[in-house]
Amino acid sequence: MAKDKKKSKEAKKAVVAKKQQKSAQKATKKTSKKKDDLDSDAEDADLDAILAEYQKQQEQFLKVTEISAEPPSPRSSATVLANPSNANELFLFGGEYYNGATAQFWNDLFVYKANTDSWRKVNSPNSPLPRSGHAWCAGANAGGIWLFGGEFSSPKQGTFYHYNDFWRLEPSTREWSKIDTKGGPPARSGHRMVGYKNYIVIFGGFQDTSQTTKYLPDLWLYDTQNFKWLQPTLPPASPKPDARSSFSLLPHDTGAVLYGGYSRVKATASTSKSSKSGKGSSSNSTRVVLKPFLHQDTWILRITPPAAETPPNTPPTVRWERRKKPVNTPAPARAGVTMAHHKGRGILFGGVHDVEESEEGIESEFFNQLFAWNIDRNRFFPLALRRGRAAGVRKGPVAARRGRGKADEEELLRNLAMIEGKSDELTEASVPGMTADADEEEKGIEKPAIWEFPHPRFNAQLAVLDDTLFIYGGTFEKGDREFTFDELWSIDLGKLDGVREVFKREIADWQGDESSDSEEDDEDDSEDDEDDEEGVAVDGTATPATTEGDDGGVSLPPIVGAEAEEEESTPTPVSSQSDGLPYPRPFENLRAFFERTSHEWQELVLLAKKYERTEDIAERSVKEIRATAFKKAEGRWWDVREEVQILEDEQEAAGVGEVVSLADRGGEGGGARGRR
Numbered sequence: 001m002a003k004d005k006k007k008s009k010e011a012k013k014a015v016v017a018k019k020q021q022k023s024a025q026k027a028t029k030k031t032s033k034k035k036d037d038l039d040s041d042a043e044d045a046d047l048d049a050i051l052a053e054y055q056k057q058q059e060q061f062l063k064v065t066e067i068s069a070e071p072p073s074p075r076s077s078a079t080v081l082a083n084p085s086n087a088n089e090l091f092l093f094g095g096e097y098y099n100g101a102t103a104q105f106w107n108d109l110f111v112y113k114a115n116t117d118s119w120r121k122v123n124s125p126n127s128p129l130p131r132s133g134h135a136w137c138a139g140a141n142a143g144g145i146w147l148f149g150g151e152f153s154s155p156k157q158g159t160f161y162h163y164n165d166f167w168r169l170e171p172s173t174r175e176w177s178k179i180d181t182k183g184g185p186p187a188r189s190g191h192r193m194v195g196y197k198n199y200i201v202i203f204g205g206f207q208d209t210s211q212t213t214k215y216l217p218d219l220w221l222y223d224t225q226n227f228k229w230l231q232p233t234l235p236p237a238s239p240k241p242d243a244r245s246s247f248s249l250l251p252h253d254t255g256a257v258l259y260g261g262y263s264r265v266k267a268t269a270s271t272s273k274s275s276k277s278g279k280g281s282s283s284n285s286t287r288v289v290l291k292p293f294l295h296q297d298t299w300i301l302r303i304t305p306p307a308a309e310t311p312p313n314t315p316p317t318v319r320w321e322r323r324k325k326p327v328n329t330p331a332p333a334r335a336g337v338t339m340a341h342h343k344g345r346g347i348l349f350g351g352v353h354d355v356e357e358s359e360e361g362i363e364s365e366f367f368n369q370l371f372a373w374n375i376d377r378n379r380f381f382p383l384a385l386r387r388g389r390a391a392g393v394r395k396g397p398v399a400a401r402r403g404r405g406k407a408d409e410e411e412l413l414r415n416l417a418m419i420e421g422k423s424d425e426l427t428e429a430s431v432p433g434m435t436a437d438a439d440e441e442e443k444g445i446e447k448p449a450i451w452e453f454p455h456p457r458f459n460a461q462l463a464v465l466d467d468t469l470f471i472y473g474g475t476f477e478k479g480d481r482e483f484t485f486d487e488l489w490s491i492d493l494g495k496l497d498g499v500r501e502v503f504k505r506e507i508a509d510w511q512g513d514e515s516s517d518s519e520e521d522d523e524d525d526s527e528d529d530e531d532d533e534e535g536v537a538v539d540g541t542a543t544p545a546t547t548e549g550d551d552g553g554v555s556l557p558p559i560v561g562a563e564a565e566e567e568e569s570t571p572t573p574v575s576s577q578s579d580g581l582p583y584p585r586p587f588e589n590l591r592a593f594f595e596r597t598s599h600e601w602q603e604l605v606l607l608a609k610k611y612e613r614t615e616d617i618a619e620r621s622v623k624e625i626r627a628t629a630f631k632k633a634e635g636r637w638w639d640v641r642e643e644v645q646i647l648e649d650e651q652e653a654a655g656v657g658e659v660v661s662l663a664d665r666g667g668e669g670g671g672a673r674g675r676r
Contacts, residue, residue, distance in 0.1 A: 050154065051129050051161075061125040064174050069121035071503045072110050073097065074486035077132035080472050081145060082465040084138040085171045088115040090465050092472065094150065096132035097484055100512025102155040105130035109174065112488070114465060117502070127176045128167050133189030135202070136169075140195035140251070142224035145169040146179075148202055151189040160208050162187035166222070184229040185220045190245030194256045196303055198225045199316070201256055203301075206245045206263075212290070215243035215263040221303075221316070232318035240320045241299050246459075248339035250346050250375065255303035255318075257375055259326070259346065262335045264290040292354065294333040298323040298378065327379040330371055336458025339373070340469065342493060346373040347469055348380075352458040352477075364477060366456035370491070385451055386496045449498025454489050467494050470502070481510045584637055586647045594633045601629035 072078075078095025090112040096105045107130040109122040128134075134150030146168055152161040164187035166179040191205030200222040207214045217240065221230040234240060247261030268286045300321045306314035330337070334351030341347075348371040355363045370383040454460075460474030471489045475482060487504035581604075582597035594601070605628045 051152065055129065061123045064122065064124045066111070066120050066122050066174060069110070069119050071112075071119050071488065071505075072108070073106075074473070074484045074505070074508060075106060075132075076459060076473055076475050076484050078106075078461055078473065079134060079136050079147075080461040080463040080470065081136060081138065082463050083111075083171045084143070084145070087466045088113055089171075090114065090463060090470060091145065091169075091171070092461075093136070093147070094128070094131050094134060095473075096153075098157075098482065099508060100481065100510045102511075103153055103157050104155070105132060105152055107131065109169075111174075112470075112502075114468070122174045124174065124176055126178070128165065129163070131163055131189075134163070135191050135193040135205075137193040137195050137200065139168075139200065139224065141197050142195065142200070145171060146193065146195070146200050146222075148185070148193060149188050149191060149205065151208070162189055162207055164188070179222075180227075181229070184222070185218065186216075188216055191216070192247060192249035192258075194249050194251050196251065196255050197305060199223060199303065199305075201249070201301065201303075203241075203249060203256075203258070204244050204247060204261065213264065215245060217241065217243035219301075219318070221318070226313055228313070230315050232315060235319055238319055239322050241297070242295065244295050246336065247295065248337075248346060248348075250339065250341045252300060252375065255301040258299040258301065259339070259373065260297075260337065261295040263293050263295065265293045267291045292335070294335055296325065296329055296333055298326055323378055326373065327377075328382075329380055330367075330369065332365075334367060334458075336475075338460055338462045340462035340464045342464040342467070342469070344375055346375065347371075347383075347462065347464065347493065348373060349453075349462060349469075349471060350457050350460050350474060366458060366476060368453040368456040370453055383493075383496060385453070385498055387451060387498075447500045447502075449500055451498055453499060454487070455485070457485060460485075464493070467492065469493050481512065483507050483510070581636055582633070584640060584644050586644055588644075590634060590637045593637055594630055597633060598626070598629060601633050602626060604632065605629050 072092055072095075075095030075097045078092055080090065080092050083089035083091055092110040092112070093108070094106055096103055098104075107128055109124070109127065111120040111122065112118075113120065128147060128150075129152065131150030131152050134147060136145055136147040138144075139146055146166070148164075148166050150163045152163070153159060164181055164185060166181045166184060168177045168179055169175070170177070185202055186207070188205035188207055191202055194201045202220040202222070203218070205216050207216065219232060219234075219240075221232060222228075223230060241258060241261075242263065244261030244263045248259045250257050250259075266288050267290075269289045300323060302319050302321060304317040306316055330348065330351070332353045334353045337348055337351035339346040339348045349369070351367045353365045353367070355365075372381045372383055373379070374381065454471055454474075455476065457474030457476050461472040463470050463472075469491045471491070473487070474485045476485065477483070484507070486507060488502040490500045490502055491498075582593075582600050584593045588596075602625055605625050
C-alpha cells in the first residue's frame with residue numbers, strides 16, 4: 001500500500017507539473033500572438049497618431065528652407081510638374097515606397113534645376129502630410145500649384161487613409177497654404193486635376209473601404225476668385241464619363257480633355273457544382289464578381305464661364321461631350337499609362353496589359369513605347385528616336401559639337417573595319433588617334449544619349465519642361481515581386497535625339513516573403529532559366545532577366561538594343577528563312593510586311609482549308625480570309641523578330657541604317673522598329 005500511495009503522489013506531482021507547463025506555453029503563445037498582431041499591422045492601427053507624429057516633426061522647422069540634396073529616394077505614385085513660373089525647375093512631391101514588407105510615405109518637396117543639373121530639397125513648417133496617389137496642377141489664370149487628396153497607410157498596409165485636404169503651393173517662395181474644403185469633394189486618390197482660367201477642375205478617383213474599392217464619377221470645380229467649391233449640374237439626359245481612376249486629364253481651349261482610365265465593373269461568372277444526387281450531374285450557378293476594365297474613350301469637358309453682366313457667384317455652364325475613338329490607339333489596351341501635356345498634344349509612355357489566363361495567376365505585358373496624342377485631330381502617333389548622321393554605329397561615343405570632324409573620321413574607320421571583318425567594335429587599337437582622354441572630354445560636354453527608351457514599366461511620372469520630357473520612376477513586376485525604378489530620364493521632344501540619363505540608381509532588393517518563390521524557382525530552374533534570360537518582350541526585343549546587383553540590389557537592365565553587348569546578340573545558327581514561309585526584310589514593319597506578302601499568306605490559308613468541306617470555303621468571305629492571313633503574318637513577324645534584328649544591327653553597324661530608317665515617315669515610323 002505504501003508503494004501505491006507513493007506512486008499516486010508522484011503521479012499527482014507529474015500532472016500538476018504538466019498543467020503548469022501547459023499554462024506557461026499558453027501564456028507564451030498569447031504574448032507572441034499579441035506581438036504578431038502588432039507586427040501584422042492590424043486594422044485598428046491609429047493612423048491619426050502616426051500622422052500627428054509627422055505633424056509634430058514638421059513643426060520643428062521654423063521657416064521654409066531650401067538646401068542642396070541628392071536625388072529623391074525611390075518612390076512611386078508621386079507627382080512631378082514643371083514650375084509654371086520658372087522654365088528651369090521641375091517639382092516633385094510625395095510618393096510611397098513598398099519593398100515587399102513595409103510601406104513608407106513622404107511629404108518632401110524636391111526641386112530639380114535643369115540648367116545646373118542639381119537637386120534642392122525644401123523643408124517647410126506647413127506642408128501637406130505624407131501621401132501618394134494625390135493630384136496637382138498649375139493654376140492657369142489663378143497662378144500657383146494646387147494639390148488635392150491622396151492616400152496614406154500604416155507601414156504594413158493594414159489600414160488606409162484617404163485625404164480630402166486642398167493646398168496651394170507658391171512656386172517662387174515654396175510656401176504651402178491650406179485651402180478650406182468645406183462643401184468640397186470627398187476624400188479620394190487616383191483622381192486627376194487641371195486648371196482652366198479661374199477654375200481648378202477635379203474629376204474621378206477611387207476610395208478604398210474595408211469592403212471594396214469604390215470608383216468615383218463626380219466632377220468638381222474650385223472658383224479661385226470667389227474661393228468656393230462648385231459641383232456643376234449637368235444638362236438633363238446629357239452623357240458623362242463612367243467612374244474611373246488613373247486616367248489622363250489635359251488642358252484644352254474649352255476646358256479639359258479626358259482619355260482612358262481604369263476601374264472594376266460588376267460581371268456575372270458561372271460556377272458549376274457537382275450534384276450529390278448522381279454521378280456526372282452538375283448544377284450551374286452564377287455569382288457577381290468585379291472584373292478590371294480599361295477605358296479607351298475620350299471626352300471633352302466644356303466650361304462656359306458666366307457673362308460679365310450676370311449676378312455675382314453665378315456658376316459656369318458645364319457639359320461633357322463624348323468624342324469618337326482616337327485613331328491609332330496604342331494596342332493592346334493598357335493600364336498605368338501616364339500622359340503629359342505639350343503644345344496641344346499629350347505625350348504618353350509605358351503601361352501594362354494584364355491577361356487573366358486562369359484563377360491561379362495573371363500574365364502581364366509591360367511597355368516602353370512613346371506616343372503623341374494630337375488632341376485636335378484625335379489621333380495617336382508613335383514617336384521614335386532619331387539617330388544623328390554620325391551616331392549610327394553601336395557603342396560609339398556621342399560626337400560633341402566641337403569634335404564633329406574627328407568623330408566622322410573615327411566613324412569611317414570603324415565602318416571600314418567592320419565591313420572587312422577585321423573588327424566588330426571600336427577600340428583604341430582599331431582607330432588611330434582615339435584616346436581615353438578624348439572620350440572623357442566628350443562626356444564632360446553633355447550627357448551621352450542612348451538609343452533605347454527606358455525599361456518597360458507602368459505608372460511612371462511624366463512632366464514637360466521647356467520642350468523636354470522627363471520620365472521619373474515607375475513600377476515593374478516580376479512574378480509576385482514589385483520593383484520601383486529609382487531614376488530620371490529626359491528626352492528632347494523637338495529633336496528626339498536619344499534618351500539621356502539624369503540620374504539612375506540600382507533597384508533595391510525585394511523584402512517580401514520569398515520562401516515559396518524560392519522553392520518553386522529551385523524546382524523550375526531547368527525550365528525557366530532560358531525563358532528568363534531570353535524572353536521576348538512586347539516590342540520584339542529580348543528582355544533580360546532580373547539580376548542581383550553587387551550591392552545586393554536588383555538590376556533590371558534595359559531591353560537589348562544599341563547599348564547591348566555583342567555576345568548577347570549572337571546570330572541564330574539555323575535561320576528561319578529556310579522553312580519556305582515569307583520572311584520580313586530588315587527595318588520592315590508589320591504593316592509593310594503584310595502588304596508585301598499578303599497574297600502568299602492568303603494562299604496558305606486556302607491551302608490549309610483544302611481538305612475541309614467545300615461549302616465551308618465558299619462561305620468564308622474575302623475579309624475573313626484576309627484577317628486570318630494577317631494573324632499568320634503577324635505571328636511570323638514576331639517569331640523571327642530577333643533574327644531580323646541581327647540583320648538590322650549589322651546594317652546599322654555598316655552605316656546603312658539611315659537609308660531604310662522609318663523614323664521620318666510620320667505616323668508610321670515609331671511602331672515599325674522592334675527596338676525602342
